[in-house]
Amino acid sequence: MATEASKTNALRSPEFFETYLSGRVIDIGAGDDLVVPHAEIFDQHQGDANHILDYREPVQYDAVHSSHCLEHMNNPQQALKDWWQLVKPGGYMITVVPHEDLYEQFNWPSIFNGDHKATFRMGTDDSWSPVSIDIVAATQALPKAKIIAKRLYDENYDYNLLFPRGQTPKNHRTFLNRQISSIARRLKNRDYRTKILKFQLARGYPIDQTAKSDALAQIEIVAQKRK
Known part of the structure; x- marks a missing residue:
């Protein structure tokens, strides 16, 4: 989802950038869609985000941002822990992942992206997915983590186009x-x-509303590392 960061940025306030994306920023999995111009890009050409501590030293960044990258990690929960180690005390980690219901639409493996390794829910106990991760709980469990904000981005998403649960696509x-x-x-x-x-x-065909359109189907978590 190469343009998802830009689509999300259009909905963020100036205060969001000033508060959470100032100072030294690393954007993990950014591709050619950096969250802010001054961010340091970390993508496949820079190394393997599954093992980011092999390439970057801990406690070096005021902000760590990733948009639609965590779901591609072989072990998303371990990757999240490693990315968190990059954050300075008092700094922030902003994680954006697809919402499992809105994007995967009750089907696994992923219909729309065969490289997805996990799905993500937002603070709920139950899930239809065998590989579901509660991104709120996973973030809250990080050492000295305080969740500052959590948000469902479903702007321009038409719920009438959601594929019916239990139907074979x-x-x-x-x-x-x-x-x-x-x-x-x-x-x-x-x-x-x-x-x-x-x-x-x-006719039984699922619809990826996020592809080449302005629809969003994602979760954003902002966490601060307490000093």
Whole structure:
């Protein structure tokens, strides 16, 4: 999701950047979509984020940011712990991950991204997913962590296009369905686009609303490391 950070940034306030993304910042898994211009990029060319402490020293950053990267880690909970070690006392970690219901839509393995290793829920006990992680609890369990903010980003997400739980999805990557999706995403008229997407859904094809659109389906956790 190469543009998810930009889509999220458009909804963040100036105070968010001033408070949580000042000083020395590392953006893990940023690709070409840095959260702030002064952030240090850490992506595949810089090393393996599964083992970030092999490449970066602990307690060096005022802020650690990652957007749609944690779900690609082989051991997401261990990766989160390692990333947390990079944060200075008093600093922040901002973690953005897909919401398992809105993005994975009750199906595992992931329909839309075969590289996903885990799904994420937001402070709930139950999950349909066999690999679900409560990102709130996982963050709260980090040493000296204080959760400052937690937010569900579902802006422009149409819940009427959510794939029905318990229904077996058809392969949405068939040539014809991909062509229909491509046409729908190019339509500027949202009503026409929605009609086409509902047609696909009725035929049993799941819809990734976040692909090449302004819809979001994610969780954001901001944690501070107490001094």
